Amino acid sequence: MSFTRSEENYLKAIYHLADHGVSKVSTNAIATRMRTKASSVTDMIKKLSDKNLVIYQKYQGVNLTEVGQEVAVKIIRKHRLWEVFLVEKLNFGWDEVHDIAEQLEHIESEKLVDRLDEFLEFPSHDPHGDPIPDKQGEFKPSQKVVLSDVEPGSICFCVGVIDSSSKFLRYLDKNGINLGTQLKVVSKEDFDKSMKIKTKGNTMVISYKISNNLFVIVN
Amino acid sequence: MSFTRSEENYLKAIYHLADHGVSKVSTNAIATRMRTKASSVTDMIKKLSDKNLVIYQKYQGVNLTEVGQEVAVKIIRKHRLWEVFLVEKLNFGWDEVHDIAEQLEHIESEKLVDRLDEFLEFPSHDPHGDPIPDKQGEFKPSQKVVLSDVEPGSICFCVGVIDSSSKFLRYLDKNGINLGTQLKVVSKEDFDKSMKIKTKGNTMVISYKISNNLFVIVN
DNA sequence: AATAATATTTAGGCATACCTAAAAATATTT
DNA sequence: AAATATTTTTAGGTATGCCTAAATATTATT
Numbered sequence: 044m045s046f047t048r049s050e051e052n053y054l055k056a057i058y059h060l061a062d063h064g065v066s067k068v069s070t071n072a073i074a075t076r077m078r079t080k081a082s083s084v085t086d087m088i089k090k091l092s093d094k095n096l097v098i099y100q101k102y103q104g105v106n107l108t109e110v111g112q113e114v115a116v117k118i119i120r121k122h123r124l125w126e127v128f129l130v131e132k133l134n135f136g137w138d139e140v141h142d143i144a145e146q147l148e149h150i151e152s153e154k155l156v157d158r159l160d161e162f163l164e165f166p167s168h169d170p171h172g173d174p175i176p177d178k179q180g181e182f183k184p185s186q187k188v189v190l191s192d193v194e195p196g197s198i199c200f201c202v203g204v205i206d207s208s209s210k211f212l213r214y215l216d217k218n219g220i221n222l223g224t225q226l227k228v229v230s231k232e233d234f235d236k237s238m239k240i241k242t243k244g245n246t247m248v249i250s251y252k253i254s255n256n257l258f259v260i261v262n
Numbered sequence: 263m264s265f266t267r268s269e270e271n272y273l274k275a276i277y278h279l280a281d282h283g284v285s286k287v288s289t290n291a292i293a294t295r296m297r298t299k300a301s302s303v304t305d306m307i308k309k310l311s312d313k314n315l316v317i318y319q320k321y322q323g324v325n326l327t328e329v330g331q332e333v334a335v336k337i338i339r340k341h342r343l344w345e346v347f348l349v350e351k352l353n354f355g356w357d358e359v360h361d362i363a364e365q366l367e368h369i370e371s372e373k374l375v376d377r378l379d380e381f382l383e384f385p386s387h388d389p390h391g392d393p394i395p396d397k398q399g400e401f402k403p404s405q406k407v408v409l410s411d412v413e414p415g416s417i418c419f420c421v422g423v424i425d426s427s428s429k430f431l432r433y434l435d436k437n438g439i440n441l442g443t444q445l446k447v448v449s450k451e452d453f454d455k456s457m458k459i460k461t462k463g464n465t466m467v468i469s470y471k472i473s474n475n476l477f478v479i480v481n
Numbered sequence: 482a483a484t485a486a487t488a489t490t491t492a493g494g495c496a497t498a499c500c501t502a503a504a505a506a507t508a509t510t511t
Numbered sequence: 512a513a514a515t516a517t518t519t520t521t522a523g524g525t526a527t528g529c530c531t532a533a534a535t536a537t538t539a540t541t
Contacts, residue, residue: 083499133377143371150365158352302529
């Protein structure tokens, strides 16, 4: 079985929105995520439903079927493996790889994916700290944690943000924090949860509002 | 400027059929190569002509414009670089890579192509011995020669066939000649142009009909 | 040069994947 | 519970890229 690029993108979007398949995903939520119109989503949902990739009841939203989930996981596997390739082998910055991986994830060849996996030495996580499903579709938990949860003494590196407003990004930039930046958590202040951190050349204090908006991976 | 996958495939097909832009390419020739119908070709040709990628006169065939040629060469560059990647880095057989490269060649990212080129150490030829255009679109001549033209004493390896009939392929297989196989030309017989060649474990005599149908690269 | 054969184009359709606008269902207010 | 607002679906339309069948142009044959 093989699917169109569009079908794959919808399955992936639904997978991400469904968050462990618990709640039903609304038409509007899909439309927003895919930057398309609700009516287009309804069209596609019907097609996916006919192909038994989603369970759909009019006006009640959708959920992926087992098969739909498998397809989605395969695409995510490909996406994340290609991201590792781009960062590790081609020296891309972590923030440059998403759009390219978005294209590469649709290349069809099971052999290619498995060979790539092997070539990259079976990475368990992508450059954003998100887990990479193995050939069987199993994945380890995410390694990403919020900086505010990191214990003093730990060394970690920055892999993403929650609030991606340009205000926040500018703040980070000004303070020499980029994605990939190594940080050492020096101490935490109980009173206001502010945190003293050390980067390569700098030691600084950041508020909880900051530390709670930064994703890191602890080494 | 960016083009659809289909447009890119047509440009590539026309490029290959035009053979140095000399002769005009017929609608039927394109249709055959692309396994589609002449009427579909006419449709697309009109679109390409509107975009100034081909020069087209009704019933008179097409030729690529400068721009069309540049686009085609970029796709060929991508195709061949990915083929090198698949063979050199992911250990694919030379004969397995075409379909995958056919997909990868449409990935859009100039930076990706250039990084890949660098990663592969700027290869000048792909696994079939065909030249890889550089960033400027220039390419070296092909390294591929017909086995019958190789001088005695030379060592070469097999990179392709002219006649790809299953009869011929089965003959090669039976005699332990695969793509990638190393050959040493021991001697040539003037009379019937037959050739004595040496493979890893074997020495054999092959007729001109065979040697003239095998592409090799001389080491 | 006229006729036959072949190549190419036109005309009209189909599926995909979008869209807008209107209708219908569901959710929220009052 | 009725009115209003929001969400979702339906209906009908568009562009792409393909198709078949028919018409037309070109090329080959006699």
